[in-house]
Amino acid sequence: MKTTDVRIWDVRVKQRQGKDTYEVRWVVAGREVSRSRRTKGLADKLRSRLLMAQESGEQFDTETGFPPSMEEKAPALTWYAFALKYLKVKWPHAAPNYRDEINEALTGVTKALMPKRPGRPTEAAMQRALRDWAFVLPSPEDREIPPEARAVVDWAARNSPPLADLAKPAVMRGVLEALMLKLDGEAASSETFKRKRKVLVNALNYATELGEFDDNPVHSVSVEEPSRIVPVDPRVVANPKQAGNLIGAVSYVGGYHRARGRRLVGMFAGMYYAGMRPAETVGVAVQDCHLPEEGWGLANLHRTRPTAGKKWTKTGEVHDDRGLKNRDPKEVRPTPLPPVLVAIWRDSIDTFGTADDGRLFFNERGGLVGSSTYSRAWAEARELGLPPELVASPLADRPYDLRHSALSTWLNAGVDPTEVAERAGNTVEVLLARYAKCLHGRHVVANKRIEDLLLEYE
Missing domain, CATH: 1.10.443.10 (Intergrase catalytic core)
Known part of the structure; x- marks a missing residue:
């Protein structure tokens, strides 16, 4: 049903997971509709489009809440097709290690998004096919690949969900939680997670530039990151x-x-x-x-x-x-x-x-x-x-x-941590966090100094 009974309210600020978001609200035939945006600029842009549609006399749909010119449509691209498109844009200008990081992240996201249904390839088969053949240029459609890998990438292409699904907070949360795990199911380090998340953010920034999203959907979900620094055993x-x-x-x-x-x-x-x-x-x-x-x-x-x-x-x-x-x-x-x-x-x-x-x-x-x-x-x-x-x-x-042995030895010898960090090419923060468990006997020195201080006041 269509109607011109529309009232558009001002943008308001809301707290979401500890961060400010900006909500656009309007009423269509007595039914309240709202959309949130990460920045006020994006929220104002959405509100302006609604006002322009109202002023031009467009009728709003009572179910979707939008005028015809703003009907929300799912992107035609699937995630897998978009990932290949993004890879072709980034690959020529990326350093070798960054190519590896892009490949690793796209593989992790793709595996997380693929439906759990009969016929799904095994985790090992999917990992091999995506890492070795799908997300490496030239892409699978441009070259011959082994039959077993072809079967996997063709299945991924057929069963990939729409790129639009990443705008759903529950889907995005599942992807981010998957990126926090290693292949063996153990928790990945903070550095590994941040590296993969950075690629995902960059990829969806590109999708936003293409008009697939109004705002990068990664920012709509906040997850607790793994421990920032893994200490040395x-x-x-x-x-x-x-x-x-x-x-x-x-x-x-x-x-x-x-x-x-x-x-x-x-x-x-x-x-x-x-x-x-x-x-x-x-x-x-x-x-x-x-x-x-x-x-x-x-x-x-x-x-x-x-x-x-x-x-x-x-x-x-x-x-x-x-x-x-x-x-x-x-x-x-x-x-x-x-x-x-x-x-x-x-x-x-x-x-x-x-x-x-x-x-x-x-x-x-x-x-x-x-x-x-x-x-x-x-x-x-x-x-x-x-x-x-x-x-x-x-x-x-x-x-x-x-x-690890060298840096631990220097610290235990009493070398100033700033000097050790400079020689090693680390920050002092990372150095002390990583090697805290390797500082043998430091508690004995501390105990003696505290004991001597207390004796002075007896």
């Missing part, structure tokens, strides 16, 4: 003697090709003695280092070579080439090198030289050292450098644990 932290034994054991791995292990000694030493990240040691070059014959040296870190995967990089190489983690691409981090590390790096240069671009550590062909290569070497070194009961423990289980 104290059990992975090696003491200086254990770390030294493990680094020494690296030189014995590789069987008949023992030189493979010896090439990597300096890499692992950099992770422990200088607290460097693995991707930083892969990219460190001699021209960025001061390596004196005696005393402390210095490495001006500005480049990392993280393993990204061939399908993410524009060059088809396995490694990305980028600046320091969470820093401006041109930022340089001066990192002091203790004498023991300077000696190890000088010995490596004397024995193996450097790569064509000056990198200290490289494989037999002069290429970049892959994460699978140094991870295998580290697993072998643990077998050689630790007693059996510790091999079965989490102690220094991954190469990255050498960095």
Whole structure:
């Protein structure tokens, strides 16, 4: 039924989940209708359109509450079709790691939206098909893909809900809660959730630009984020003697090709003695280092070579080439090198030289050292450098644990946290939160100081 009996009220402010929202209200033939918007500007825009329709003499529908010119219509796009469209826009300009993040987020959202009905592919099959084939360019419609993957992506295309469903708070909440979980069902870290949510926000900003939504529907739902910082497990932290034994054991791995292990000694030493990240040691070059014959040296870190995967990089190489983690691409981090590390790096240069671009550590062909290569070497070194009961423990289980061990050692030695954070490339807040459980004996020092203070007033 249509009517011109319409009254439009002023915008009012409402509190929703601790945030202000702006509600537009109007009455159609005695029935109140309302819509909320995230900002006052968006609310005023909606109210202005209603007023213009009323002034032009349009009749409002008594069921929908809208005039013909403003009838709310569901977007023609499905979520899956929109995700492919968004991917084509973002992919050419995205860095390799960001391509991986886009792929991961779109996969998570797509799985969360797919209906639970007979014929739905298994979680593992859907994960493989979406990650490896659907959300990678060229897209599935532009190339041949394996039959099992084709079956999954075709099912997703047929069964994908409309993009409009994401405007429903219950649907959006389900998506965000799904993004808070890892593949094994365990809670993801805050950093992982924020990374995936950021992609979703960016994608739906694009949908809003296309006119599919009046406002980004992500902002209509608030969920409690996972713990912001995941603390380091104290059990992975090696003491200086254990770390030294493990680094020494690296030189014995590789069987008949023992030189493979010896090439990597300096890499692992950099992770422990200088607290460097693995991707930083892969990219460190001699021209960025001061390596004196005696005393402390210095490495001006500005480049990392993280393993990204061939399908993410524009060059088809396995490694990305980028600046320091969470820093401006041109930022340089001066990192002091203790004498023991300077000696190890000088010995490596004397024995193996450097790569064509000056990198200290490289494989037999002069290429970049892959994460699978140094991870295998580290697993072998643990077998050689630790007693059996510790091999079965989490102690220094991954190469990255050498960095954890370094930072924990420095903090326990009483080095000022600001200095430790600067050397490590972290903030003090993150440093103390991550390594709080690894600060052995600090409570004893605190107890003694409190006890001494109280004795002064007896």
